[in-house]
Amino acid sequence: MSKRVLVGAVVWVLATIGAFLLDPILGSAVLVFGGALVAMGHLASGWGEGSTFEEREMDRARRRKAKFEANAGKRAKDRERWEAGKARKARRTDRKSA
Template identity: 75%
Template sequence: MLIGAVAWVALTVAAFSADPILGSAVLLFGGVLVVVGHLASTWGAGTTFEEREMARARRRKQKYEANAGNRAKDRERWEASKARKAAREARKSG
């Protein structure tokens, strides 16, 4: 990466000494290539799909376990509501 940046600076100086328009083109396009090269040098350093999925699974599991009490309370409410509804239906029909 450093060699490419040094070559770009040297070519830019040489191109500016020959022609300012050519030097501007070398400066612009060479700079873009140096930046793209720098960004591409760290392309593969990220996490893999499997690592990200394992992290998501751990977070989901923690969240699920943290909300276990709320789910149990909701289940009790739902069952109580279902029992009240069944009692009302039994009184109506019976």
Template identity: 45%
Template sequence: MLRRLIGWGGVWLAGSVAAFLLLDPILAAFVAIVGLCLWGVAVLASGWEQHPSFEQRELVRARRRAARRERTKDARARDRARWEAHQQRKADRSAGNPLDGPATRP
């Protein structure tokens, strides 16, 4: 693919030189600019299909998520314990247990 792009770059260069020799400079500049733009698009598009597949990208993301979950498992365990304690306090209040309810003054 690289050889083909280099070949087309040579064709563009030769065509641009010929345009400047044979045509009006404004028309030759137009031909050179359009040719350069087309060649640039071809260069940028040459690697279009050279990317990881969806499955490969998802596998990388899954590994990053697993590593992040492993790093934060202690914090999640603390949060879970606090949440369960909170839920227990709510259940005790709704059951009418006065020991865990709001403090009242006599």
């Protein structure tokens, strides 16, 4: 937890205690809304720490390249089968035309 969020939580607790001493309804409102603000502050404190778009795209490109290289044999085998089928079809059309 960041220092800023910790200070906000302490201020929230003190404000809640003070509000409850004045009025229980006011205290419960400060408790609920202040708690929501502290929770939102905690969640937002690490917002900018994520990776940049360029870093994520470079990682994706590396994974795609590794996957492409891993499947090179399958693609070559597929290409051979496709060319063999194309040659069979060409022979059939040659027989029909002759």
